[in-house]
Every structure is written in C-alpha cells, then in structure tokens.
Amino acid sequence: MATVSPSSIVIGTYRSLAKLVCRLPEKQQSGAWRELREGYRKHADETSPDRIATLIEEAGKKIAFLRIVTPKAPTNQTGVSRWVYRSSGEKDANGKATLRKSRQVLSNFDGNNLDPCSVSRHNSHLKRMGFVNNLHAKGLF
Template identity: 70%
Template sequence: MTSASQSPAVVISTYRSLAKLVSRLPEKQRTGAWNQLREGFRRHADETSPEKIAQLIHEAGEKIAFLRIVTPKPMPGKNNTQSGITRWVYRSSGEKDAGGHGTKRKTGMVVSNFDGNNLDPCSVTRHNHQLKRMGFVNNLHAKGLF
C-alpha cells in the first residue's frame, strides 16, 4: 500500500505508463483505448480513500502488464513519437512517393567473381592464417615418409 503523500505521484506515473502503452497500440484500437483510459481516471478523480486508491492502482498495474504483452515493441533507434514528418522520395520520372518506398534495393542473388573454379584470394589468405594459428603448420603427419 502507498501512503497518502505518495499516491498523487504513483497515480501520475501509472497514467503515464498506460498512456505510453496506449499510444503504441494499432490505430483501430487506439481511439477506444484513449477514451477508456481518460474516462477511467476521470471517474475516480475525487477518490480519497487510500484503500480504494491502492486497489485502483493495482487494477491499472494489471492493465499495464496486459498491454505490455499485447502492444508491439518500439523499434530501437527509430523515432517512436507521432511527429508528423513525411519522407518524400523523388523517382527518376519526376513523380514523388510519400511512402518512401523508392529507396528499397532489389533483392536477389549476390553476384561474385569467385566460384568453384577460382578461389577468392582474401579467403585463401585468411584460411592459411587460421590454419597456422590453430597449429596446422604442415600435413607431413598425414603424408607419411614418402
């Protein structure tokens, strides 16, 4: 149970945690979740009983735990806020693409000059270095005397 002096800070922290999780929900679920979050906190705004506040914070904590499971994780290194920035990609024909899909590379086989008939010199050098590092200096033990 939290004391009366801590409950406003705990309530605000709980609201912020729920708001952050609701903002990561898919667009279809987000508006209903925002309304439910606001109405739930406004409905109990005049609550003064410490036991009731502790019970409501516990219920909110259970919702936070559920939303952490359900909501997608934010992408690391990406701007996770809705900043309203649009990326425009200009194609060679002069038209612009708002989706930003014009910079995707073609996926396919990697073209290399080295196949089964000729070896990559860098790979051969690395292989020989690793053999020496592991102690395989020569193969006289496998050849025998002749």
C-alpha cells in the first residue's frame, strides 16, 4: 500500500480551504483569503513530521467548520428565472407556458389499463425465473 506524502496532504487541505473560502459571502472572503495565505506561508519551512501533523489536523478542523458555515450554492445567484421560447424564436420573460406540438404516441397506457411494455417485461421475467405455469398450484381439477 502506497503512503501519501505530507506535501500532497498539505496541498489537498489548501485546495479544500480555498474552495470553501470562494463560497463565503464577499464581505468575509478578503479576510479569509488573507488568513489562509498567511497561515500557509508562515509554516512553509516546517520540517518536523509531528508539527506538520498538528497543522494538518488544525486545517481539517477549519475545513469542518467552514463546511458548516458556508452556503451550498454560490452567493452571486439572486434567484431562478424561467425563460419560455416561443415558436417564433423570441423568449418570454414572464414564463407563460406555450402549447407543445403533439408527438406520436409511443404507448397506449393511459393510467386506466396495464402498460403493455410492462406486462411483456413481467412475463419475460417470469419465464426467466422458471415460473412457466401454475399447474402445480391448481391440483388435479
């Protein structure tokens, strides 16, 4: 089993923290970026494996905290807008629906009957599993 070098772990924690800082609100981003860069640059000369392990552990705690605090979606989205394109090619910002062109019916299933595709699939599964008939359950008569 290959061991992971401490430098790759440090780079991974830095990348994780950078992604989480990007998702912070803009007011908090500048201070968080400064703290992130200064923190990693201050300890760039560390060579002791024990000290590196404690620093990685501290970075893991900060990652866990920022995962809780940061919003999931980017903050620059103000809301969802719906665009409906008319047949003439112009778009309607109000989102009023237009009629769709009718298409060829692929199945005669309408909710009141059995879907023929599902029935044939069911029968093929029964054959595959060995349930050919139910004569064993009927008895002699």
